[in-house]
Each structure stands twice: as C-alpha cells, then as structure tokens.
Amino acid sequence: MSAVFDLTRELIHRVSVTPDDAGCQAVIAERLARAGFAIEHLRHGEVDNLWAMHGTDGPVFLLLGHTDVVPSGPVEAWTNPPFEPTLRNGHLYGRGAADMKSGVAAMVVALETFVRARPDHSGVIALLLTSDEEGASIDGVRRVAEELRQRDQRIDWCMVGEPSSRERLGDRVRIGRRGSLTGRLRVQGEQGHVAYPEKARNPIHAFAHALLELTAMRWDEGNDAFPPTSFQISNLNAGTGADNVIPGELRAVFNFRFGTASTAASLRERVEKILHDQGIDVADGASRLDWWLSGEPFLTRAGALRDATVAAIGEHCGIEHPEVSTGGGTSDGRFIAPFGAEVVELGPVNASIHKVDEHIALDELERLPGLYLAIIERLLTDRP
Ligand SMILES: [Zn+2]
Incomplete structure (x- = not known):
C-alpha cells in the first residue's frame, strides 16, 4: 500500500486520546529527521508538541495539525474496533481517520516528497503538531505560539489539515473562524x-x-x-x-x-x-x-495561500470554485493568525468526525499528499 495509507494506519493504531500523544509524534519526528528536518519536542504539562523545520531564511510556510483524537465512545457501537484501522468498501475506518490522522500523515508524506525533490527550496517549510487540540487547548498550540513569538519566529502562511470538506475532498476550504x-x-x-x-x-x-x-x-x-x-x-x-x-x-x-x-x-x-x-x-x-x-476571529483575504490552494484543488480534485467558508467552531489556526499569517484549512470530508465508525474514502486519502505538495510547491520554489 502507499506511504500515506501506511502512516495513517500506524497513527490510528496508537490510542492518542487527548492529551496523550501515544508516540505518534516520535514516529513522525524520526521520519522527518531522516528527511533532513530540524526537530524540536516542546512538551508542556501532559501535552506533546512537535516543531519541525527545513530551510533557513525567507518566507515561512507552516503546516499545522494535531495527533490527539476524541474518545471512541462505546467500543461495541463500532463495526470494527476504533483503534484497529480497517479497510472496508473502499474506506479506511478508525478513530482519527478523518480528524485528523489522515491529514497529518498526508502532510508528513508531502514534506518528505518536497524536500527530497527540492533540497534547496526557497523559504522555510515547517510542521507543528500538538496533542491538545480536542481538549483544553492551553498547553498545545496556544503555548507554543507564545514561545515562537518570543523567538521572533516568522510565519507567512499556515495550512491547517483539519477536515474542511463537505461531500468530497476540496469542495470547501475554511478561510477564517469566528x-x-x-x-x-x-x-x-x-x-x-x-x-x-x-x-x-x-x-x-x-x-x-x-x-x-x-x-x-x-x-x-x-x-x-x-x-x-x-x-x-x-x-x-x-x-x-x-x-x-x-x-x-x-x-x-x-x-x-x-x-x-x-x-x-x-x-x-x-x-x-x-x-x-x-x-x-x-x-x-x-x-x-x-x-x-x-x-479572536480571523479572516484570510485573497492572497498567495488562497490562490495556491484553489489552484491545487482545481488540479487534484477537479473542483474549479471551492466554497470558501468561515463556519464551524474554533480551530488552532486562531493562534497562528496573529503572526500576520494567511491561514487556510483544507482536509478530508468532515461528515463522520467525532462519530462512531469515523472514516475516510481511500481514493481521497491517496490524493491528499499530492494536494498538500502542490500547494507547497506553488509557495516555495527552487532557489534562483
Ligand atoms: Zn481536528
């Protein structure tokens, strides 16, 4: 099977109910270190946070996600056990299949592919993961953002891999939140x-x-x-x-x-x-x-990140005009927007998130890394 399928399964298998990361970030850190990323583990209280970056100067493109999941609810209500990833009828089932271990796995595979093909890319590509998105959200991205601000970390663009799509991959992106x-x-x-x-x-x-x-x-x-x-x-x-x-x-x-x-x-x-x-x-x-x-609310106006996202969706999902929305609850994007960053959320269909028998369609899972990769390639090109 493909790299994104294997990694998604490996992550689902880890029972990372908030705030327990259950080793997900260690697996990802090891892979990205091997790919040449600088790795930092920023643990606060019971929460694990991972900061990985590649590149030295210029604009910074941050991919943002979480390794924690909500509890499964009654296990006997699931067709298959929630933490045993199961392929059935063209869908991968398991807690976190849509929210958001598939998105995290796809981002990791996209990052590996990108730096392998363009080791001397312009700008900086970074990944931030937390195990505290579904919980109190205090020792996760909120806290890490304070640290990054103290270091004067620049962030120009932020892609959040949360499940944003309505019926099929790419039909809706979030460009802000209340x-x-x-x-x-x-x-x-x-x-x-x-x-x-x-x-x-x-x-x-x-x-x-x-x-x-x-x-x-x-x-x-x-x-x-x-x-x-x-x-x-x-x-x-x-x-x-x-x-x-x-x-x-x-x-x-x-x-x-x-x-x-x-x-x-x-x-x-x-x-x-x-x-x-x-x-x-x-x-x-x-x-x-x-x-x-x-x-605070945030809103990303038309700009480089939105342009790159819409173009990549057209190319990889065949959707010319995805819906742009500010609906839904809050997301960790709210802690990154104050850096002056353009923030967009794009990920799998959200119909089954937090539910029994959470799942993602296999063909959409397979398309996800290419989608993120196409957005990265549009923003960070080869150095002249
Ligand atoms: Zn989520």
Missing part, C-alpha cells in the same frame, strides 16, 4: 426572608433588567465574511429551592461567537456597561465577572 468569548458572572445580593424584601437584596431582580438588555442586543450586523455576532446564555442559576428565601447570589455563564465586526475588548466593555447601568458593579469585588477568550 472568535469565542465566555463570561462567568456572579451577582452578589443579600439573602433574606421573602416577606421582608427591604431587609434583603434580590440578585435575580437585580439581574433581570440586564438580562433583558443582553439578550435583546444586536451586537453587530456582521459583514461580508461573518454572520452577526451571537450571544447565548448557557447557564443561569439562583435560588435555594425554598419558596420563602430570597437568594444571596446569582450565577450566569454566557458565550459570544463573533466575527471581525466586533472585538473581544469591545464586547467585554459593552457587557460591563450594561451591567453597570443596571446597578450591577462587577468592578467592586462582591459581584464579579470573569472572562475567557478562546480566540
């Missing part, structure tokens, strides 16, 4: 008897007006690349269970998914102003509001 911002609010009141409200302070009543305003607010109108910002309350808790007690506190958790029409800072400011105007002061200590920014 940002995600979570707020955890505690409104402090004063507990008391419902018959004596003047001797208590009801945090539910205090929050009611702010709640109405927050949920009715139109945060922005969106733009040509992103839908309007969405605000959702995911948790709201208060009360003791008794019908005669005014509770002492209220807790709420809410999340913004936002495009480039807003920023995390502007949304934070507006929420805090609404609360303040309704008499809830989160700055004074008793009540409080904690924010967690999972990532």
Whole structure:
C-alpha cells in the first residue's frame, strides 16, 4: 500500500486520546529527521508538541495539525474496533481517520516528497503538531505560539489539515473562524426572608433588567465574511429551592461567537456597561465577572495561500470554485493568525468526525499528499 495509507494506519493504531500523544509524534519526528528536518519536542504539562523545520531564511510556510483524537465512545457501537484501522468498501475506518490522522500523515508524506525533490527550496517549510487540540487547548498550540513569538519566529502562511470538506475532498476550504468569548458572572445580593424584601437584596431582580438588555442586543450586523455576532446564555442559576428565601447570589455563564465586526475588548466593555447601568458593579469585588477568550476571529483575504490552494484543488480534485467558508467552531489556526499569517484549512470530508465508525474514502486519502505538495510547491520554489 502507499506511504500515506501506511502512516495513517500506524497513527490510528496508537490510542492518542487527548492529551496523550501515544508516540505518534516520535514516529513522525524520526521520519522527518531522516528527511533532513530540524526537530524540536516542546512538551508542556501532559501535552506533546512537535516543531519541525527545513530551510533557513525567507518566507515561512507552516503546516499545522494535531495527533490527539476524541474518545471512541462505546467500543461495541463500532463495526470494527476504533483503534484497529480497517479497510472496508473502499474506506479506511478508525478513530482519527478523518480528524485528523489522515491529514497529518498526508502532510508528513508531502514534506518528505518536497524536500527530497527540492533540497534547496526557497523559504522555510515547517510542521507543528500538538496533542491538545480536542481538549483544553492551553498547553498545545496556544503555548507554543507564545514561545515562537518570543523567538521572533516568522510565519507567512499556515495550512491547517483539519477536515474542511463537505461531500468530497476540496469542495470547501475554511478561510477564517469566528472568535469565542465566555463570561462567568456572579451577582452578589443579600439573602433574606421573602416577606421582608427591604431587609434583603434580590440578585435575580437585580439581574433581570440586564438580562433583558443582553439578550435583546444586536451586537453587530456582521459583514461580508461573518454572520452577526451571537450571544447565548448557557447557564443561569439562583435560588435555594425554598419558596420563602430570597437568594444571596446569582450565577450566569454566557458565550459570544463573533466575527471581525466586533472585538473581544469591545464586547467585554459593552457587557460591563450594561451591567453597570443596571446597578450591577462587577468592578467592586462582591459581584464579579470573569472572562475567557478562546480566540479572536480571523479572516484570510485573497492572497498567495488562497490562490495556491484553489489552484491545487482545481488540479487534484477537479473542483474549479471551492466554497470558501468561515463556519464551524474554533480551530488552532486562531493562534497562528496573529503572526500576520494567511491561514487556510483544507482536509478530508468532515461528515463522520467525532462519530462512531469515523472514516475516510481511500481514493481521497491517496490524493491528499499530492494536494498538500502542490500547494507547497506553488509557495516555495527552487532557489534562483
Ligand atoms: Zn481536528
């Protein structure tokens, strides 16, 4: 069988449920070292990260991926055991077959092929893998990106090998993602008897007006690349269970998914102003509001990377106009975009990801390395 098939199978066989890399990166590091790449293992806490690069100066093209997978769920629900890669009806089955051990294997094979054919290529080609994409995403690419920034690492282009396709390979690429911002609010009141409200302070009543305003607010109108910002309350808790007690506190958790029409800072400011105007002061200590920014939104405009990607898809997949999308959740691309990098995501069909009987079509798996290779060759040519 082919190199990409063999490597995908080898990776699926390793039970690398987040944050355990289960030796996947060691296999890849050894291969790339043999191909002439400089290798660094950047382990943080329980998370393994691999940084590999080839070339010395000029523009940097980074391939980005993850070796971890989500848990299989009940093993007996699978037709074949999830960590025993199985070829059936022209498809390769196993946890990670689409998300994203096939993409990782294809990138590795493309890198080997590229440096073998063009050992003196222009620019720098790099690979970054983490074992913490499906989990907390703290000690993975987020942390490595901080390290790279301290070293003044340049990154011009970033290809994320996540499963982006809808029905067949190359029919959709991601050119950006929405940002995600979570707020955890505690409104402090004063507990008391419902018959004596003047001797208590009801945090539910205090929050009611702010709640109405927050949920009715139109945060922005969106733009040509992103839908309007969405605000959702995911948790709201208060009360003791008794019908005669005014509770002492209220807790709420809410999340913004936002495009480039807003920023995390502007949304934070507006929420805090609404609360303040309704008499809830989160700055004074008793009540409080904690924010967690999972990532700012990013958008890659037309440019060298998008051009190279679309051309390669036309050539290898026979699709002239792939859909360009900013949909879906977040991805690790959010940590690379702040380098000023163009970021595009292209990978297998995502229909079976995180599900039972996850799979990839064999003919698409076989085409994947050539697709990545064609993009690399368009961006990094022979040195003059
Ligand atoms: Zn993934």
